[in-house]
Amino acid sequence: MAEVVVALLTPFDPAGGVDLGALRRHVELLVDAGVDGLMPCGTTGEGPLLEDDELRHVVAATVEAAGGRARVIAHVGRPSTAATVRNAREALAVGANAVSAVVPYYYELADAQIVRHYRALLDACGDAAVYAYTIPARTGNELSPEALRELGAAGLRGVKDSTKSFERHLEYLECGVDVLIGTDAFVRDAFAAGAAGCVSAIANVRPELLCALRDGDGAEAQEEILELRGRLPFGRLKDAVAQAVSGYPTGYRAPLG
Numbered sequence: 001m002a003e004v005v006v007a008l009l010t011p012f013d014p015a016g017g018v019d020l021g022a023l024r025r026h027v028e029l030l031v032d033a034g035v036d037g038l039m040p041c042g043t044t045g046e047g048p049l050l051e052d053d054e055l056r057h058v059v060a061a062t063v064e065a066a067g068g069r070a071r072v073i074a075h076v077g078r079p080s081t082a083a084t085v086r087n088a089r090e091a092l093a094v095g096a097n098a099v100s101a102v103v104p105y106y107y108e109l110a111d112a113q114i115v116r117h118y119r120a121l122l123d124a125c126g127d128a129a130v131y132a133y134t135i136p137a138r139t140g141n142e143l144s145p146e147a148l149r150e151l152g153a154a155g156l157r158g159v160k161d162s163t164k165s166f167e168r169h170l171e172y173l174e175c176g177v178d179v180l181i182g183t184d185a186f187v188r189d190a191f192a193a194g195a196a197g198c199v200s201a202i203a204n205v206r207p208e209l210l211c212a213l214r215d216g217d218g219a220e221a222q223e224e225i226l227e228l229r230g231r232l233p234f235g236r237l238k239d240a241v242a243q244a245v246s247g248y249p250t251g252y253r254a255p256l257g
Contacts, residue, residue, distance in 0.1 A: 003197035004210040005037035005073060005180060006030050007044035009238060010058060012251050018054050020061045022248045026204070027065035029245055033207035035070055036197070036214075038062055039100060042075035043135060043162075044201045044234070049253040052083070056090045063095035077102035077133060081117045085124040098129035100160060105139035111147045122155050130155070135162035135182070145171040152177040160199045169193070184229050187213050188222040202228050205240040 008030075011022035027038060040062045041047035041055050050058065059074045066072055074091035076099050078084045088099045103109075104117055122130050132151065134143035145168075148159055158178030161169050166186055170193060172179045178196035181187055187198045191213060202225050203210045209228075212221040232240050235252070242248040251257045 002191045002195060002214050003036035003180075004034075004203060004207070004214050005039050005197055005199045006035050006203040006207065007042050007182070007199050007201045008038050008040040008062065009204050009241060010041070010045040010047075010050065010253075011238070011249050012253055012257075013249055014251070016251075016253065018050075018058055019249055020057060022245065023058065023061050024065040026241060026245050026248060027062055030203070030207050031066055031069045034211045035203060035207050037071045037073055038066060039073045039075055039160075039199050042100065042102075042133065042160075042199070043138065044204070044237070045075065046253050046256065047075050047077070049256070052087060052090070055087055056094055059091045059096050060094035071097040073098040073100050073129075073131060075100045075102070075133065077104070079104050079106050081120050084117070085121055088121060088125055088130075092125065092128050096128075098131065098157065099125060100131040100133045102133040102135060103139045103141045103143050105141065109141045111144055114141065114143065115147050115150055118151050118156060119154055122151075129157040131158045131160055131178075131180070132156060133160040133162070133182075137164070145175055148172060148177060149175040158196060162199075166190075169195070184225050187225065188218050201234070201237060202232070204237055205232060205244075 011019040013019040040058050074096035076087035160180045160182045162182030180197045180199050181190035181195045182199045184202045209221045238250040
C-alpha cells in the first residue's frame, strides 16, 4: 500500500522563532488522522530558511510528537555536500527514521556531481534510509533517470518527485527505487501507476483526503484536493491549519513573510 507523508509546515511565533508547541500540536492532529509519515524542513516547511540548529530542534520535536506512530523523514538538503551531511547526521541523532535531501541548488551541476553528492550522503548515513528530492523549478538542476538508477544501485531508498512532469514520474518508476509523488494533482494517478507514496502539502490541511486515496477511495478525494490546491496556495496553508489547531501561528519566515 502507498504511504501518505506530510510535507510538514513549520510554525513561527510572533518574534520569528520556531514555535515548537504549535508544531507538536499539529503533528498530533496529523498522526491521529492516520498519516504514515512526516517530512519536516522541506520546501513547505521553509527548510532553506532554517538555521541548522533550528532544523535539529524541528526534527526532534516532530519525532517526539509522532511517538513512533508515523515515520519521520527529515529533509536536510543544502547547496553544499558538507552541510547536507552534517544536517543528516544531526537529524538521525535526534531520532529521524530517514533523511531526504534536495538536489543541490544555485550552481549548475552535471550528473556526475549530483551522484557524488548523494553517494557522500549515503556513506554518512550508514543503514538509514536516504531519499533524493527533485524540484527542478526551484533548484535549477535535474535529477536524471540515469543518475537515479545509479544511485538506487548504490543504496538510495527513493526519491520525492516534484518535477510536475508525469512523464518523468513514469521514468522514475522504472529506476528501481521507491518513488514518492510530490505533486498533489498527480497523487491518484501516481498511486495507480505504482508510486510508493506521496509527500503532500495539502495533507497539512486535509490529511484524511490523502489517506482516502491511499485506501482506495479515489475520484472524489482527488477532485477535492485539486479544488483545495487552487484555493489554498502556499501562502494560505498556515491560515487553513490555524482553523484546526488552536494557537497555530500563521506567519512565514522572511523574506517570505
